[in-house]
Amino acid sequence: MAPDSGTQSAVHSMVDGKTTPLFTLPARWYHDPAIYEAERWGIFAATWQFIGHVSDLPAPGDYVGAKIAGFRVFVLRDREGRLKAFHNVCPHRAAPLVGDGKGHCDVLQCRYHRWTFDHDGKLKVAPHFGEADWFNKEEHGLKPVRVDVWRGLIFVNIDGKAKPLVEFLGDVPALVEAYEMESFTKTDTADFSMDSNWKTYTDNFVEGYHIPGIHPGLIQAIDFNGFETTYQRNVIIMKAPQKSGSIYSGLWLWIWPNMTLSIFPDGMNTSRIVPHGTRSTSLHYSFYFRDASPEKEASRQSTIKTNCDIVREDFGICDESQDNLEAGIYKRGPLSPKHELGVRYFHDEVRAGLKTQGISE
Ligand code: FES
Ligand SMILES: [Fe+2]
Secondary structure (H helix, E strand, O other), X not given: OOOOOOOHHHHOOEXXXXXXXXXXXXXXXXXXXXXXXXXXXXXXXXXXXXXXXXXXXXXXXXXXXXXXXXXXXXEEEOOOOOEEEEEOOOOOOOOOOOOOEEXXXXXXXXXXXXXXXXXXXXXXXXXXXXOOOOOOXXXXXXXXXXXXXXXXXXEEEOOOOOXXXXXXXXOHHHHHOOOOHHHXXXXXXXXXXXXXXXXXXXXXXXXXXXXXXXXXXXHHHEOHHHOEEEEEOOEEEEEOOEOOOOOOOOEEEEEOOOEEEEEEOOEEEEEEEEEXXXXXXEEEEEEEEOOOXXXXXXXXXXXHHHHHXXXXXXXXXXXXXHHHHHHOOOOOOEOXXXXXXXXXXXXXXXXXXXXXXXXXX
16 A cells, blocks of 8 residues: 655655656556556555445445455345455356346356355355366355445455554545535436546546536636645545635545545535546446435436536547557656645655555656
8 A cells, every 4th residue: 555645744845955856657557557557566456445325226236346446346245135256257267157237136246157255255045167186165155345335335455455444544534524424315426438647637526627628617617726635544635716606616636546526515425536547447327316316316316417528628638648658759748736636646646555565756
């Protein structure tokens, strides 16, 4: 896991009367397959990964599956109502056991050759396998994954070595303490995919510098001169004074390494920014509202549409910047000390994650 590094003063530290220059990560890190492979282990396996909400799997046998940087995992509610997580990889010949997203299974059975597992991951039956004195079912159960829940949000930690979840979340729990997240109902989801590296998109998410250029509607709703980006332990906080009451009137957070959480007086949204290769990224939004009644459906859909329209506006510029990151002309660029300290913070965490895999600039 990346350390809880980064303070405003560290970024602004003075050397010989001048502030330290701020530059982006090298362009190569946005497309080199070796960097992506190191990120899989040094960042995505090593951190707590948000995977779903407790309301996604209310009953025994319900599950949520996800593919995170190539790692297929799923969380299952067992017969006693506890959450269990496993690698979604059959120990026979590696087929996935369940699909991505929400589902239900009374019996955990691989569809390839019908091996059947208990909810605790033990192999129960390997049908038609034949007699083999060397084959011990005990040795071929599902590989468990660490799972924990914070305020209704479910996280998994693939390498099992991250700090306890609440500690990992750094200053996030304190920042959202006053919001009644548990009173919100998850009502909708929206999925997107883009042809950018996950960091190209994240760089975009953690700065408001691009709002005048890319978000013509949003710039009307906020006072751009008052837009503020700060960071604390494992979280970047964005705030914009409102010109009129709008969906951005609450707390707008990005949480290391790939989750976002925006809380408003009437609800919240979460998202996961998930890499599937050097330039394939998916985005999975969930929307939660205090009032989930049918009478409020139109107003909820209008909030969701406004959100999703703004999200989509970023994809074109990210994909085109990704082309240029790969083309070999651009090497790295300077970061604005006024608007891009969030980008700097994110990059420092990436540097720390990759360092654990022996990679540095
Ligand atoms: S791969 Fe699952 S039973 Fe063969
Ligand atoms: Fe944007």
